[in-house]
Amino acid sequence: MSPLTAEQLIDEFETLDDWNDRFQFIIELGDQLDPFPDAERTDANLVQGCQSNVWLIASRKEGDPPRIEFQADSDSQIVRGLIAILVMLLSGRTVAEIERANVEDLFRRLDLRRHLSRTRSNGLFSMIKRIRELASPAA
Numbered sequence: 001m002s003p004l005t006a007e008q009l010i011d012e013f014e015t016l017d018d019w020n021d022r023f024q025f026i027i028e029l030g031d032q033l034d035p036f037p038d039a040e041r042t043d044a045n046l047v048q049g050c051q052s053n054v055w056l057i058a059s060r061k062e063g064d065p066p067r068i069e070f071q072a073d074s075d076s077q078i079v080r081g082l083i084a085i086l087v088m089l090l091s092g093r094t095v096a097e098i099e100r101a102n103v104e105d106l107f108r109r110l111d112l113r114r115h116l117s118r119t120r121s122n123g124l125f126s127m128i129k130r131i132r133e134l135a136s137p138a139a
Contacts, residue, residue, distance in 0.1 A: 004029075004088035006106045019115050023078060030080030033087065036073035049126030051119040052076035054083055056127065058134035065094045068135045072127075078116075082124050090131055098135040103128055 016022045040057050047054040053075045061067045070091040074080040089106075090098050104125070107113065113121050 003092060004085070006089065006103075009085065009089075009106070010109060013110050022115075023081075026081030026085070027077045028081070029084040029088070030074070030077060030082075033073060033080065033084045034071060036071055040071070041073075047123075047127050047130045049129075050074075050079065050123035052079040052123065054079060054123070054127060056083070056130055056134065058131075061092075065096070067092050067094055068098060070131060070134070079120065079123060082120075083127055086127055086131055090135075095135050095137055098132060 012025065013022055016025060036055060041055050045055045045057050047056050054072065055074070056070065056072045058071075059069050061069055068091070070087045072083040072087050074083055086103065089103060090101060093101070107124065112124070116124065
């Protein structure tokens with residue numbers, strides 16, 4: 001899965017005229033997720049607070065400073081696209097970069113809250129919270 005910047009995502013959203021096209025784009029991003037290991041589809045890797053099943057794992061890549069790599073999957077196409085956005089934006093970053101990333105503001109700028117159901121919106125913020133927990137040095 002190739003990285004994506006917040007500005008690239010915003011630019012892409014602005015080229016799409018309506019929300020059906022934007023949701024299709026989100027689904028297509030989900031199709032780009034790397035295959036998720038079947039052995040990791042465990043309760044321990046489920047993101048709590050999501051109506052759909054969302055599995056998320058993290059690994060540290062040694063370096064100075066170390067970087068965090070994420071892998072994720074969901075059984076819902078839209079949610080799979082949302083977690084793909086988070087993986088594209090945050091995977092391969094340092095803990096400090098992940099902690100500083102204002103993804104909540106990005107999703108506000110994309111106007112996603114208004115177009116997602118309340119349960120999906122809550123799930124999105126649960127995914128963000130879990131990514132930060134997994135990236136934490138204490139994890």
